[in-house]
Amino acid sequence: MxxxxxxxxxxxxxxxxxxxxxxxxxxxxxxxxxxxxxxxxxxxxxxxxxxxxxxxxxxxxxxxxxxxxxxxxxxxxxxxxxGIADPVPTIIVGAGHLGQALANYQNLDLQGFPIHGIFDVNPRLIGLEIRGQPIRDMDEMAGIVRSENVLIGILTVPGSHAQEVADQMVKAGIVGIFNFAPTDLKVPQGVAVRNERLAVGIMALSFKVKCILEAQTQASPADEVGAPGKTAAEGDGHDQVS
Amino acid sequence: MxxxxxxxxxxxxxxxxxxxxxxxxxxxxxxxxxxxxxxxxxxxxxxxxxxxxxxxxxxxxxxxxxxxxxxxxxxxxxxxxxGIADPVPTIIVGAGHLGQALANYQNLDLQGFPIHGIFDVNPRLIGLEIRGQPIRDMDEMAGIVRSENVLIGILTVPGSHAQEVADQMVKAGIVGIFNFAPTDLKVPQGVAVRNERLAVGIMALSFKVKCILEAQTQASPADEVGAPGKTAAEGDGHDQVS
DNA sequence: CTTGGCGTGTCAAAAGCATAACAGAACACC
DNA sequence: GGTGTTCTGTTATGCTTTTGACACGCCAAG
Missing domain, CATH: 1.10.10.10 (Winged helix-like DNA-binding domain superfamily/Winged helix DNA-binding domain)
Incomplete structure (x- = not known):
């Protein structure tokens, strides 16, 4: 291997x-x-x-x-x-606030990840249209994944159901899961998972903030927001104190 | 330094x-x-x-x-x-789909980041209530940041306005920016930025998926989805092929 | 009181990654 | 046609992070 x-x-x-x-x-x-x-x-x-x-x-x-x-x-x-020379068929599973927000995020389409379906179990959401696409019942997921060769699934269900839904996605044939639920997923070999953990991100940021504040109060007795001078930016999911 | x-x-x-x-x-x-x-x-x-x-x-x-x-x-x-022993006052700037989704995400509150305000420039959004809080005009941001000692700002505006808005946030006294816009921000020293780049995440996933598919077609002529066996999960923003 | 098992704190080795240095290919200019 | 400059591909160096190893403290059982 x-x-x-x-x-x-x-x-x-x-x-x-x-x-x-x-x-x-x-x-x-x-x-x-x-x-x-x-x-x-x-x-x-x-x-x-x-x-x-x-x-x-x-x-x-x-x-x-x-x-x-x-x-x-x-x-x-x-x-x-x-791997996006050709569009990569993608679905969104979980049509809550976050799922809907992502479905509305047209950049996904533009960057090679057309949304081939949005799924949820909540009957109240099913049928609702987002950017021209209806929210479908979970039961239809496997079929669409197979018929449209969907490779990637964006998982935006509550943490309590994440594992169960992920299992369904894998069984249907999805190879990559973009997981927004605050849960570690167990998946079989040959499936890639990427966790996008909001809480981790903001806490890492908080740590930096705390350090900045400590440094300020320790070093200079009265330091006020002044003229922006140096610059600092960052790629990916990491971060930098500038 | x-x-x-x-x-x-x-x-x-x-x-x-x-x-x-x-x-x-x-x-x-x-x-x-x-x-x-x-x-x-x-x-x-x-x-x-x-x-x-x-x-x-x-x-x-x-x-x-x-x-x-x-x-x-x-x-x-x-x-x-x-740095979350005490709650860290937080605001959301940009009340589009993603901003609203985050405002609805109660875990932020629970994990120590109470939302002290949601701001936007779009008059149509202003006044709309999310989880009991109204979307406010951007003009009110600086005042609230100062009066409520807001430290962290979640930035969910379109990339074209991200830098400009970030400047306002910094000027108002925000020390940490959680940036969802696909733009690298330039901020003065003493400000921490964390970029949560959706596109990066899904493309990294796509790369792994492409590798998995290549490995499958190259190695075994006919390999079908089988019994889940090994497990693999991941923390943070990274990912793992299992 | 002694002994054995477990578990942390700490340090050292290994691996992975970023940076710097270099050799050689293409082009522009003289 | 030669020569200098620019730029990449590639290899080597140094650093950060991860992993492994060990010494000692604590507790329970004998």
């Missing part, structure tokens, strides 16, 4: 940067930029150029040694690597 | 695990468990016991060498470390 399957033994950290690269490149593409050097691209993302080249290196040459990257070549290459 | 301010020079990865520890411990506390060993706690979170002890070690002894951890001691200790 530790085999080197093509371009799949890539550091976790690199994987999380690929979408950022793609995003920025699409932006450049949209404004007509044709070439971009590793330095330019890296700086605009607040990372080191060497890291970017290192990341790309996992997937073979995107450019010849002497020439900068060609945006029009790089975008489809990254899309292929990430 | 590289000073060792109390317990604040802690690895990023450790910070992201603290909320998971707390969550699990609260669960144990709720069902009446009094003591827990590092092994038990670690296994239930799918991490190594040595890592858990190492993490705790950053903050000094939670237990005496020979005794297991006492849940009732650990929970408040972690809450103090994370």
């Amino acid at each position: 530790r085999k080197k399957r093509k371009g799949c033994d890539v550091p976790e950290a690199t994987i999380h940067r690929l979408p950022l690269y793609l995003e920025k490149l699409k932006l450049l593409q949209a404004i007509g930029v044709e070439d971009v050097s590793s330095r330019q691209l890296a700086e605009s993302l607040d990372i080191k150029a060497s890291q970017l080249r290192h990341d790309f290196h996992y997937f073979g040459g995107f450019s010849r040694p002497g020439r900068p990257y060609q945006v029009d070549k790089l975008v489809p290459a990254l899309e292929r690597i990430i | 590289r000073k060792k301010r109390k317990g604040c020079d802690v690895p990023e990865a450790t910070i992201h695990r603290l909320p998971l520890y707390l969550e699990k411990l609260k669960l144990l506390q709720a069902i009446g468990v009094e003591d827990v060993s590092s092994r038990q706690l670690a296994e239930s979170l799918d991490i190594k016991a040595s890592q858990l002890r190492h993490d705790f070690h950053y903050f000094g002894g939670f237990s005496r060498p020979g005794r297991p951890y006492q849940v009732d001691k650990l929970v408040p200790a972690l809450e103090r470390i994370i």
Whole structure:
């Protein structure tokens, strides 16, 4: 199981940067930029150029040694690597507030994850339309997953039902679960899970905030909000104190 | 700027695990468990016991060498470390679908982040009530932030306005920004930002899915969904193929 | 009182990741 | 045609994080 399957033994950290690269490149593409050097691209993302080249290196040459990257070549290459060269059929399971919000988030469509169905058990929600799509009964999920070759499921049900629903999704043939429930899911081999834990995010932020406040009160007796000077931003799901 | 301010020079990865520890411990506390060993706690979170002890070690002894951890001691200790011993006043800026969904997400309240205001510029939304709180005009934000000592702001406006709104939040005195917009924010020193990038998450998942499919078609000619056997779950914002 | 088992705190080894350094390819200019 | 510059692919170095190992404290049983 530790085999080197093509371009799949890539550091976790690199994987999380690929979408950022793609995003920025699409932006450049949209404004007509044709070439971009590793330095330019890296700086605009607040990372080191060497890291970017290192990341790309996992997937073979995107450019010849002497020439900068060609945006029009790089975008489809990254899309292929990430697996969104063709749209990835996706469903949303759980049509509560969060599920509805995600269903309304058109960026998902635009970025290669068309929503092929929204499901819930609540009879009051079933039938309600969101962006032209009705909320369907859970019973219909398996059928649609199979008939439309759905690969990814976004799970936005309450934590108490998350495992049970995840089991159904897996049984129906879903290979990737984007889990918003505050529960660790148990899934069989060959299924990928990504937990997007709101509480974790805000608590990590709180820790940083606490540290900032402590530093301020300890260091300077009276330090007030002043002129914005330095900048700091961040990629992925991590964060940075600036 | 590289000073060792109390317990604040802690690895990023450790910070992201603290909320998971707390969550699990609260669960144990709720069902009446009094003591827990590092092994038990670690296994239930799918991490190594040595890592858990190492993490705790950053903050000094939670237990005496020979005794297991006492849940009732650990929970408040972690809450103090994370900075949620007392509730952290929080606001939501941007009352679109996602903002409303988060406002409805009562777990935020329960976990120490009471929502002290929901703001938007859209006159159609202003006045609408969510969980007993009206959506207010952006103009009122700064006042409330100051009067209620709001520390954290959840930013759910469109990417095109994110930077501008973030500037207002910082100027009003907010110290931590939980950013859901697909934009890198520039903030002055002394402000923490955490980006929760949906697109990054789902694309990272997609990469894993693509790898799984490739492995399946390459390795076994006909491999069908079988009996769930092994388990795999994940904390934070990371993910794991199982 | 002694002994054995368990469990933490602590340190050392290993792995993973980020950064820097370098060699060589392409192009532009002279 | 040569030469200098720019840029990538690649390898090497250093650092952070994870994992493993161990010494000692505590408790229970004999």
